[in-house]
Amino acid sequence: MRNEPPAGSEQLADEPADVVVLDSELLVRGHVWDVRRDTFEFGDAELVRDYLDHPGAVAVLALDAEDRVLLIQQYRHAIGHRDWEIPAGLMDMPGESGLVGAQRELAEEADLRAESWGILLDLFLSPGGTSEAMRIFIARDVHEATHDYVRSEEEAELVPHWVPLDDAVAAALDGRIQNAxxxxxxxxxxxxxxASWRTVRDADLPWTARAAARGERSS
Known part of the structure; x- marks a missing residue:
């Protein structure tokens, strides 16, 4: 087993692991996601792990011409808070790409569309306990959008707020906003x-991390 990263920061990257799953048992069929128990070979050992089997999600950091980011305050029952979030949602539409999912969420949650899209980040949100992969897009040149989606339940109270990006950064570093x-x-x-936006990646790049997390272990 390697104990040191390869030389050169450009070579530092997560790697898919080739493990043999001996058994995969559905423990709980959830309303949104499931709980699964896998038995797999790991070296000379046989391990058992329970995890949240998640369809993946997308999020959108919308930035306007005044360098303001769109934030939404939403009630989240699991934490008992109305936290500040960027528009986001599940990848639960069959055959939908990450980009199309992000465009849908921006319209449904913020009544916006954008002319310019890119990939800002790819995340595994809690790899010790869930398969959830998250792709965060950046959307610029935003305009009002019309759609037929009707917000209900917790989403019914969503009110978008435009916040200067520097203020949002300060709130994050001060611990005043905590949504990961x-x-x-x-x-x-x-x-x-x-970095003059040089780090933003093409919005249409394949989402291989989500495919690996979802497709190779679950049945």
Whole structure:
């Protein structure tokens, strides 16, 4: 087993692991996601792990011409807070690409469309306990959008707020906003801006991490 990363930061990258799954058992069929138990070979051992089997998700950091980011305050029952978030949603539409999913979420949650799209970040949100892969897009040159989606339940109270990117970064570093996706996105946007947006990737790049997390173990 290697104990040191390869030389050169450009070579530092997560790697898919080739393990043999001996058994995969569905423990709980959930309303949105499932709980699964896998038995797999790991070296000379046979291990058992339970995890949240997640369809993956997308999020959108929308940035306007005044360098403001769109944030939404939403009630989240699991944490008992109305936290500040960027628009986001599940990849639960069959055959939908990450980009199309992000465009849909931006319209449904913020009534917006964007002319310019790129990939800001790819994340595994909690790899010790869930297969969830998250792709965060950056959307610029935004305009009002019309759609037929009707927001209900927690989404019914969503009110978009435009916040200066620097204020969002300060709120993240002060611990005043704690949503992992939002914090990651605003910090990454600030870093990308400092690099004249050279770090933003093509919005149509394949999402191989999600495919690996979803397709190779679950049945």
């Amino acid at each position: 996706v939002t914090v990651s996105a605003v910090l990454a946007a600030a870093a990308a801006r400092a």
